[in-house]
Structure formats: structure tokens, C-alpha cells
Amino acid sequence: MNKEYRSRTDLAYEEVESLEIDGVKQSEYIHKDVKIHKTVVEEMGSKQLNKKPGIYYTVDCSDYFLTNYNSYDDLEEVLIETLKTMFKELNIGEKSSCLVVGLGNEKITPDSLGPAVVNNIFVTSHLFALQPENIQKGFRKVSSLIPRVMGDTGIETFEIVDAITKRIKPDFLIVIDALAARNIQRVNQTIQLTNTGIHPGSGVGNSRKEISTETLGIPVIAIGVPTVVDAVTITSDTIDLLVKYLNHEFDAGKKELLVTSNMKDIDYTKEVDMERKQQFLGHLGVLSEDEKREVIYEALTPTGYNMIVTPKEVDENIENLCLVISNSLDKALHRDFR
Amino acid sequence: MNKEYRSRTDLAYEEVESLEIDGVKQSEYIHKDVKIHKTVVEEMGSKQLNKKPGIYYTVDCSDYFLTNYNSYDDLEEVLIETLKTMFKELNIGEKSSCLVVGLGNEKITPDSLGPAVVNNIFVTSHLFALQPENIQKGFRKVSSLIPRVMGDTGIETFEIVDAITKRIKPDFLIVIDALAARNIQRVNQTIQLTNTGIHPGSGVGNSRKEISTETLGIPVIAIGVPTVVDAVTITSDTIDLLVKYLNHEFDAGKKELLVTSNMKDIDYTKEVDMERKQQFLGHLGVLSEDEKREVIYEALTPTGYNMIVTPKEVDENIENLCLVISNSLDKALHRDFR
Amino acid sequence: MNKEYRSRTDLAYEEVESLEIDGVKQSEYIHKDVKIHKTVVEEMGSKQLNKKPGIYYTVDCSDYFLTNYNSYDDLEEVLIETLKTMFKELNIGEKSSCLVVGLGNEKITPDSLGPAVVNNIFVTSHLFALQPENIQKGFRKVSSLIPRVMGDTGIETFEIVDAITKRIKPDFLIVIDALAARNIQRVNQTIQLTNTGIHPGSGVGNSRKEISTETLGIPVIAIGVPTVVDAVTITSDTIDLLVKYLNHEFDAGKKELLVTSNMKDIDYTKEVDMERKQQFLGHLGVLSEDEKREVIYEALTPTGYNMIVTPKEVDENIENLCLVISNSLDKALHRDFR
Amino acid sequence: MNKEYRSRTDLAYEEVESLEIDGVKQSEYIHKDVKIHKTVVEEMGSKQLNKKPGIYYTVDCSDYFLTNYNSYDDLEEVLIETLKTMFKELNIGEKSSCLVVGLGNEKITPDSLGPAVVNNIFVTSHLFALQPENIQKGFRKVSSLIPRVMGDTGIETFEIVDAITKRIKPDFLIVIDALAARNIQRVNQTIQLTNTGIHPGSGVGNSRKEISTETLGIPVIAIGVPTVVDAVTITSDTIDLLVKYLNHEFDAGKKELLVTSNMKDIDYTKEVDMERKQQFLGHLGVLSEDEKREVIYEALTPTGYNMIVTPKEVDENIENLCLVISNSLDKALHRDFR
Numbered sequence A, B, C, D: 001m002n003k004e005y006r007s008r009t010d011l012a013y014e015e016v017e018s019l020e021i022d023g024v025k026q027s028e029y030i031h032k033d034v035k036i037h038k039t040v041v042e043e044m045g046s047k048q049l050n051k052k053p054g055i056y057y058t059v060d061c062s063d064y065f066l067t068n069y070n071s072y073d074d075l076e077e078v079l080i081e082t083l084k085t086m087f088k089e090l091n092i093g094e095k096s097s098c099l100v101v102g103l104g105n106e107k108i109t110p111d112s113l114g115p116a117v118v119n120n121i122f123v124t125s126h127l128f129a130l131q132p133e134n135i136q137k138g139f140r141k142v143s144s145l146i147p148r149v150m151g152d153t154g155i156e157t158f159e160i161v162d163a164i165t166k167r168i169k170p171d172f173l174i175v176i177d178a179l180a181a182r183n184i185q186r187v188n189q190t191i192q193l194t195n196t197g198i199h200p201g202s203g204v205g206n207s208r209k210e211i212s213t214e215t216l217g218i219p220v221i222a223i224g225v226p227t228v229v230d231a232v233t234i235t236s237d238t239i240d241l242l243v244k245y246l247n248h249e250f251d252a253g254k255k256e257l258l259v260t261s262n263m264k265d266i267d268y269t270k271e272v273d274m275e276r277k278q279q280f281l282g283h284l285g286v287l288s289e290d291e292k293r294e295v296i297y298e299a300l301t302p303t304g305y306n307m308i309v310t311p312k313e314v315d316e317n318i319e320n321l322c323l324v325i326s327n328s329l330d331k332a333l334h335r336d337f338r
Helices: A003-008 A043-049 A073-089 A113-120 A125-130 A157-168 A231-251 A274-285 A289-303 A314-333 B003-008 B043-049 B073-089 B113-120 B125-130 B157-168 B231-251 B274-286 B289-303 B314-333 C003-008 C043-049 C073-089 C113-120 C125-130 C157-168 C231-251 C274-286 C289-303 C314-333 D003-008 D043-049 D073-089 D113-120 D125-130 D157-168 D231-251 D274-286 D289-303 D314-333
Strands: A014-021 A024-031 A034-041 A054-060 A098-102 A142-145 A172-180 A190-194 A220-230 A308-311 B014-021 B024-031 B034-041 B054-060 B098-102 B142-145 B172-180 B190-194 B220-230 B308-311 C014-021 C024-031 C034-041 C054-060 C098-102 C142-145 C172-180 C190-194 C220-230 C308-311 D014-021 D024-031 D034-041 D054-060 D098-102 D142-145 D172-180 D190-194 D220-230 D308-311
Touching (some): A073 A314, A098 A113, A142 A157, A231 B289, A274 B274, B024 B073, B113 B172, B113 B314, B142 B157, B190 B314, B231 B274, B231 B289, B308 B314, C024 C043, C073 C190, C098 C113, C142 C157, C220 C314, C289 D231, D024 D073, D054 D073, D113 D314, D220 D231, D231 D274, D231 D289
Parallel strands (some): A098 A142, B098 B142, B172 B220, C098 C172, D098 D172
Antiparallel strands (some): A034 A054, A308 B308, B034 B054, C014 C024, C034 C054, C220 C308, D014 D024
16 A cells, blocks of 8 residues: 555545564555555565465454444445455456355354355356346456355365366456454454465364465455454453553552552553563463463363354344445446446 | 152252252252252342342253254253243143243344244144134143344333233243353353343343333243353453463472463362462452452453353354253143144 | 425426226326325225225335336335325324334245334334433434234234333334235235225234224324235236237237237237127136136135245345335434434 | 065055056156156157156145144155165165255245255265264265356356366266246145256246256256246136136036035046037137147236246245255265264
8 A cells, every 4th residue: 555556546545654574564554434454474574474475454444333324435445445456466457357255154143254245246257148238348257156164065165166266267266254363353343355365164273275376376365354253362362451451550559459440541552561460460471472372272171161252243243244345346346336 | 859849750850969058049950961950049048149039940051952963852851840840839830821022132143042932932822712622621821922122112121021911911921031141151051040030131231120020910930041241251260260270280290380281180170279379360360259350341341342242153052042942831831732 | 195295395296197986086196117096085985995984005116126226216205205295194293103013924025024124114212211312303203013923922913012002102103014915916016005004914814903093093004015916816817918918919900819929019908898808718708807706716716726926036025125115114204314 | 666666665655547658657656645756758758748858756745744744754755765766766876975956046035945955964075084984884975065046156057066066076966956837736845856957047948058967977866846836827727727617517507607605526637628618718718728828928928927926935835845855865865864
């Protein structure tokens, strides 16, 4: 989202942050109520971050659906522009044909985003074949696929996607999937876009084959939304917030950990020093992020209580996200779609 | 569930625990894979426990649906017997007419249990009125009501239930609702039955009027299943498990809090002494249960991350619970239902 | 829809037909693609037509949903104006409180229109009670009720509606229901509005009590959409079209009833004389409309093939009708609803 | 269903009819409440009947679901035996791997049978690959595919089925689809099985490629249920019944076509002579079946009223059919499925 990007669009993105470490460029933009975070991971930065080299966009729609009742135009504008930018970055032209793939399980609400989006987009490939006279110039060939999940088909998801890709030969792929969040702030609140591909059924920790440019031979844009989170993450993130809250209370003069009703003006970004951490949380306080998560995982797992959960309002969340993503796809893919 | 109870039924309940404090009698029974906990709260014990006087049954079906694929007969047997015991305790006869009320919101999966059960039971009142010749002796008059939620009707739920109760004059009420869990072990894993009534939309902390014998003038049996839990509860319960896990590790000779892969044979019921608690968790370790929850609540609430969540598999959980509860109701209410 | 009506609104209704027989006034208007038929039945005309005295509007949306993809603004405008006209005719003021009742069975798609509309409208009564400061001037008190069907509740639908009406005391009622069509042209293609009330579960031919001003004591506006039709009606209507088609063919010079491929320019409104009718259809041709339907009914009923059917696309039809009717209700009921 | 067939099974099929014309063998069997009609079309009979050579089974379940509440064991037994007979006829062994394909559109209830069945069957192929130790001997490899409809995917259905078949190489295919009925008696009342393949989206009259042994190179068993019917068929069939009804009335001494209330004991199988037909129905009475349907089609089509309809109870019908067919498939495919 450099100057060129901004000049190409009508959106007034404001660059709010920019930072570069070896092999990783990060920048943050804002458009109305929506924040966009862009990370470019180069070969060199890849190992350091344990992330594939490529471009990652994170569109933050925290509280967006609560405060923007009935019309999601701003968020759609941001998604459309981000998709168009990715098309450009991947050399995808206006007439390149697209296969849109919705991963996940329709029968499990928090896993149903991919199929829901695909069921809601406008497909055109058959019209080009059967009624070419009825297709206007401003449309491209779009097909769709819902491969379902291996537990329901008996077939590796990659095999289905690969077989159909080889058969109908689209110029590029868009894949939508629900993800596991690694952070409670993300659940049903961010839309992630990347050109690095996606693993079907990720999080289950098995060897399922990746859907990506490397495995399919054509550009792949993956759109993911974290819709579930596990108890380890909830606990670990809450403990972090707790330390910062307690630190604030002590700074404010409290000497003991007593219940207060002071709930305002806490700066949750302020770092807490190690001594305080140990004071508040004992041994637990001095562990690294990874160690803390690991020890919580070890304590929870034998009990069977490391639940994977989703917000109570998941039905409405998925409905809203589906609407926004499918509308944005239609408008980004077809110049004349209204 | 005394001897008389057992003699009246075919179920071989085994009494596993029994304990009496002033004004509160507790006993625990077991039938095949299902545990039943009974608590009788008397006037005297009521204030101490902050619970209305009355009888509470908790049917524990942890892992039941995972290990009993396809047939839930044992669990249904337990529910049927528990319901019949309650009928007896409340002097409800074989011919007493019943109104079954399903509270909650059909559009929010974890809140849809009440309406789902009511949509699945066998109603007969109209047959008694219109086709009395087709009704066999072994059936009673059953009607049903789904009052929906105030946000969708504009009407206090109690007003709807009360108006219909006054109009059709059933002899007793059965009310089904989804609840908020106070314990991660409970979510979608226990079925609670009580004669003390229920609050529609409980947990939201408002003044909505209770549905109970006191407010309606007829016996009320409330069936509740905890289907959601908040992040405070998840964190607080996980911290408790963590302390016990760490205690076990230290007992086993470890001197530092390092990650190990030893995940077996941990006794999560063993108490941990205060010194250890402080060592592991610092200030947090020495707080009482209530103080710990309160401080977590205070840290989470300003951030907006005190999510109310439900297990990822909520669609399937609700479907199974609905099936078991509606089948049990049909068989407990009608002697000849098959 | 006299001049006053037209002046009150922005809609340019064009009066296309007007006709008056003793005790019955009929007029037809058109607005863009939508036709509105208004019938006023007076006491004197009531017996002749076998219709209750009152006002009947029929909004014809044949093919509307096919040709108006994505935006149903015109149809909504017509419905809103018709509702506002009825409010005026029934002396319903801007602040009169309303209970919206959705009759029918959610589990049977062609019978689910009433509940679907009610699930989609904006209710406000509880906000007037709980958050009066948040309610703007341009809103009225609206509550809603889905009484479900007697086969599922065990209770006469009228009893539920009457009990809730007596309890919450709305100033008027709006009732939505799916109907049986008496004409193949009507199925999922017209919206009927009347101030004469409605029978729940009509068509089943039993004594279920009417929901109307007479039985409830407050104005009742009934909105009905024919969503099903029986085989007798389909056959009878098709035979009528067949006679007219054959008449046209014979006029065009054909002397025998042979298959032709001439399918254009047939005037289906032209009357056919009795001789021709007998020639084409023998005895059947000379029966009156009622006799013809009766004899078809007698032939079909013993076989069990008098199916009640609905168009294949019923899922989409109901979805579209629900959207249009609920949006129109919101805007007609609340001046400031957007 | 010869002796060998009967000896192989526990079902006591009674042969009720048997008839052989050149190149076509027909036989009818009965098992409890269920009738099975078998037609073997040979090369020679193929042109005469305008049907592909092959074996056709029609399982008649008229009124079955109405009179067999809750348990459909008999019907399932018949389907299981018919499937096993077809496996034998097609040389499909106990270990042959199967791909089950559900054609149709999940979003249109009467067209959703195929996807519904596939969503309800037990798939095993991935278990053979991932957990071979957990698969018992009495199971075969089963995968499943829901290709959806061309209007939603943009891809010819055949292309999807062919690509996946070529990729995973099953030994045979089972295809389930909803069909258009050519007879009002068939709608949601018969299950048709054949080894001659199926056309996706049949009835729409386009060139969509057949799914069959010829096009895929492996045995294909097609299971079809007529779920919709058009107004031409309803009218034509009703007119036939009407003629027979009138004939019966005249035989009973009536001289004019007047309405009577005599509705019993009509023999709808008795042939009516031509003179009577003309007397009752004029020109229409003397047309052949094909001419009659054609002329009705010509009269209805310009009006747009040749509706394609489905019974009002389609939701429940599809649910029941789905249950019966998916259970039967599981038991026919896996010896040890319970």
C-alpha cells in the first residue's frame, strides 16, 4: 500500500505505522473505521518469523459489525481495494479466469464460512460457454467449488481441488476458510488475505496437503477468518491482560491485590517489568510466551478441557462475514458487477 | 433417590456419595455411564448457599455422546426416572395436564435448546378436545409454548407464559432453557433439573421476572443445560488446574517450572497448600475463588474481551441434547408413548 | 385509492378500471410494474359474493421477482402506501400500538411465510418500557407473536392470540398468513390485504375460530399470500385455458384438433360460446365453473391424488415475499424507519 | 428377482405379475407393504420403449410413510435387497470401492435429495488410508461427492464427476438425484433404481452430459426419486381419472353429468370405450395420450402457467426419503454396518 496503491484508488488510506526489520516490512493503514495491516515477508525474514515468504494483509474489523448496523460499505471498499492490489501484485489481469474454493464444513457453524461465501457469489463460467451473447464485457469467468471436508468425503481436500483445477484450468484460485485464532482479539474480528496458500483443516495438526501456488502451479489468494480459539489461548491472553491491569493498579498506588472498581483508563500496551511479573504471578510470571502457553497446554490437556470455542453469536457473525466477503469478491472480480 | 425410589424403577442406581450439612443434603448416584447428583436445599441452608430452597438434580453426561454413538438409551432412562421422581415429589399425577415451555432464541444456536426440544415433543391437548376417541388411556394432556425472547417479541417472556398459563390452565409446567455455565466442566455436559424455577435470559443481569411456582401458582419443573461460558470462567478454572498440575510436577521432584512432556497420572483433586500457590502464581495464587474471578473480570472487561463462548461443535451438541431431552419428556409424560 | 389517496403519496397510481355493482365497488390501479385491485364489499353485496363486508386489496406481483432482480423498491412502495391507506380507513393513528402475528408452520416451507415475516420485523415495545430515552419520535410500539399451529402446540391458535392480545392490549393487530389459492395465476404472485380478518389453518375445513375485529375487539389487518394450490384448481383452470386456446385455433381456420406449433398471439380473455365448448370438451364443456370443479373433485378424491402443491421454487419465493413484506411493514409502521 | 434372488435373501418377495414382450421382461413382486416392479429392457425392446437397454427397478412406497410412522424397516429391507441384487448383476464385489454422488441443488428443497443423502452416509475411504487398523473387515471403501448444479458452480456437472472419478478411481458409482415425475401417482412415492445412468438437471431439455457406464467407464447405479411434476401432467392425469369416474357413474345408471356424492367403489382400472370418451370430453376425449399432453402443453405454455410443482409437505417427504435411502446405502455397502 505504497503511494502508487493509494493513487490508484479512491480510498483515502492513511499510513499510520511503518517498520522494517531484516527481511520483513510492516505497514499499517487506516480507512474510516477499518485498519489494514500489511506484512511482506522476504526469504531472509521467513525463518525468523516461521512464516512462509509472501504478502500478508490483515483487515481489522473489531466492533465493525456492532457499530455499522445495516451497511458495511466501508469494510467492503477496503476488501475490494485489497483484493485488487493483490491481483496487481500477482499479475492477475481483468480477464483472468478464477476458481473460488470454499473450504470447511457447512454443518459446523464456525467452520462454515468458506462454503457460505461460495454459495453466495456470482458464477459466470457456464454463461461464457452457453450464452456468450448475454455476458457483458465487464465480467470475467468465475467458477466455484465446495470440496467439503475429508471426514465427509473420504477424499483428501487437496485431491479434489487439484483434480478440478487440472480439469477446468482457471488462471488463478481464491480460497476461503475459517481458521483457528492465536489471539482472543482476532476471533470473528479480522479478515486475513495472503498469497502464501492455506492448509485445509489446519490446526488439526496432520499432514494434509497445502493449497498454494507451489502445489497447484497457479496464483492462489487465501482469505481466512479466525472463528475459533482454544482455552489455552484464552487463558494465556487473559493472564497477559491481567498482569498489565495489575501493573496499572500498583502504579496507581495500590500495594495489595484487592478488588477495586476502578475500570477506566488502563493502558494495556505498557510493558511490565520482570520483577512485577513475578510478584503478581510467581513462577508463571517469568515464563516466556511460548513456555506459558506450553505449561497451560500441559495442565489442560489431560483433563480434556482444552475446549475449542467460538463466540455465542457465531451464527450472526458468520452471516455478516459471508455477506461482506462475497459482495467484495463479486465487485473485485467483475468490473461491472453492481 | 432413596430405597423407595430405587424400588419403583428398574434402574440400578448405585449410591456413591452422601453428605449432609445444616440444611443441605447431598447424594450422588450412578447408573451405567451416567452420574446423578441430588441436592436438597432447605430453608436453613438456602442463605448459606445463596440458592433457593428446593430440589436440584444434576445429570452428568460428560463424554456420554462421544462414547455412546447412535444410542442414548441409558441417559434417557436416567432422565425419565429423574422426571418421574420429581413428579412424585411434586404430587403430579398420571393425568395432570402439562404445558411444556421452551425458552431461548432459535436463531442463536447455543440458545436454541428450549425451542428445539419443544418443536420435537408430542403434544396431545388438541386431540383430547377434537378426537377424544383416538386418544389412548396412557397419555396425558400436553400443550407447548415457545415464547421466544424479549428482543424479538417486544414482550416480557414472563407475561407470555403467564397469559397462556392462565388461559389454558395446565396442572403443571415444564420449562427448558439453555444456561450460562459457572464451570468449564459443565458446558454441554450436564442436564440440570429443579423445582425452583428459572429466569428467562438469565446471566444478562436484568430484572426479568422468574418463571416459578411462586409466580405462576402451579408446580414448575425447570430443565437447564449450560451451553455457554465466559472467558473469566475459562481462565479462572484453567488457573486452578494449572496450580494442581504444577503441584504434581513439584511433588515429582521438579524444582523449576520447565516444560515437560509428562502428561499422565495427575491427581487433579489433590489440594495445594498456600505456600506452593504463592510460589507458582504470586499474588494471584493467594486470592480466594471469588477474588480471583473478580480481578480477572476487572482486567478483561475494559478490553471487551470477556467473550461468551460455546464449544465449536455446538450444532451437534444441541442436536443430541434436544433428542435425548425430548424423547425423555415424551416417555416420562405419557405411560404408553413408544 | 381516490384523489385524496393519491395526493397524500408520491406514488403515481393510474386508475385503470372501475366498476360498481349493487353493494360492491371495484377499482384497479397501476404503479410501475405493480397492479393493485381494490374491492369494497358492502352489507348488500356481501351475500351475493359470499364474502364478508369490508375492504380487500390485491397487490399483483406476477413475474415481479423475476424481472426485478435485487431491488424490490416499487413493490415495497405500493405495499407501504396500501398499508397507510388502510391505517387511515381504520382510524389507526401514528402512535397506535401494534401486535404483528405470524400464523402458520415454520417447518413447512409454503406455510412458513407468517413466522418468517415476524422473525424479520423490527419490534420496539420493550424499548419503550426499558430504554425510553433511546426511542425516537418516529417510532410506534410494535410487539410480535408467532403462535405456531395447533398440531404443534395442542392449543387453538385463536386462544393464544386472544390471551396475548388481552394481556398486552395493543391498539390494533396485523396478521400474516399463507393461504390456499383458488386460481393458478395467484400462487406466490399476489399479496392480499383486508380488514375482514383471517381463519388460521384455513382450507382444512374445520371450525377454527377466526382472528378478526369481531372476535378480538380491535382493528385487524390481515395480509395473506396464496402459496399452495390443489390439483382440482390446476386442472379446472387449465381446462379453461385449453378451451380458449382451442377456440382460437378454430377461429384461425383449423377444423380438427391436431397438434400445431402455433403458440403466439392467443387472446385468453375472449369468451367461448357454448356450442364450441361442447364440441371441444363434451359434457364437461357445458358445466358451470362450480359444477366442473365439483366433478373433478369427486373424481380425484377417492384416488388420493388431489395433492396440495406449491411451486418448485417455493424456498426462494417465500424468502423474497418475506423480505418485501417485512420491509414494508417496518416502513409503514415507523415513520423514521430506514 | 428370480428364485436365485429370493433364495439369497431373507425377504419373502411374492411374485404378483410377470409379462414378456419382445425385448422387454416385466415382473412385479411384493414384500409386506412395498411393491417392487422390475423391467429388463433388451436391445430389441429399447427402441420400442424409447428407453436405454438395461435393468430398471421401481420401488413403490405410496402412502408408506403415512402408514409406517417412526420405523421404515420394511422399505429399507427392500432397498437393501434391490441394491445387493444390482451389485450381483453388475459383478460388484464385497470389496469394490464406491463413490456416492449426490446430484441436485441443496437450496431448492425438492431438488435437494441427492446432497441430503450424501451428507447422511458413512464414508470410509480416508480411514482405509489414515487408520487402517481401525477399519473392520465388513466395510468397503466409500467416498462421496456433491458436485452441486451448473448454475452455482459454473462447471458442467459431468466434468466434476468425471475429474474426481479419474482421480480417485472408484470401482463403481452410485448416483442419487431428484427427478421430474411423468405421472401424479409417482411424486415422492417411488424410488427408481437403474444401471442405465442419469442426466444431471434432466427435464431442462439441454445437452448436459449423461453420467453412465458409457461415459465414465465403470458401473453406475442411479437412484432417482420423482419429486416434482408439471401442470400438464397433473391436468392430463386428472382428465384420465375423470373419464373413468364419469364412465362408472354412467354405468351406474346416470344419464347426465350431474354432481353426485357417490364417491366409493370406483374401478379406476376399467377401460372406457371411445364413444363414451367423446361424449364426456368431446374432441379432447378422442386424442391419444401424447396428443392430449401436447395440446395441454400448447395451451398452457404461452400463459406461463405450466408450473413445476411439488407437494406442500416436501420438507418432510425429502427428510423421510433421505433417511431411508442413506440407511439402505450404508447397510447395502458395508456388511458390518449397524
